[in-house]
């Protein structure tokens with residue numbers, strides 16, 4: 223996400239809240255939503271369909287800040303940072319980010335999710 227500071231716009235990861243240092247690899251989703259490489263690495267390891275008790279009390283549906291899709295069904299695998307549980311990345315975005323980081327010659331990352 224982006225926020226205005228006195229010295230300009232600061233970009234930070236929507237999932238862990240880390241401010242971007244202009245070096246750290248990140249992928250951008252819609253409307254300035256950002257996922258950093260560290261979060262992606264956690265996401266590919268921890269992506270899962272939550273137990274029903276963890277999901278939203280009535281529907282389990284969620285909104286992904288990266289693709290802006292709403293009402294994503296409860297059985298779609300997703301990932302959220304343990305400290306920022308309200309930002310939830312959907313499987314599609316995690317796969318896309320995995321592919322994007324994997325293809326980027328400047329990023330030391332090997333794609334881990336098969337298409």
Ligand SMILES: [Zn+2]
Pocket residue numbers: 235236237238239240257258259260261262
């Ligand atoms: Zn992050």
Ligand SMILES: [Zn+2]
Pocket residue numbers: 286287288289290291311312313314315316
């Ligand atoms: Zn998404």
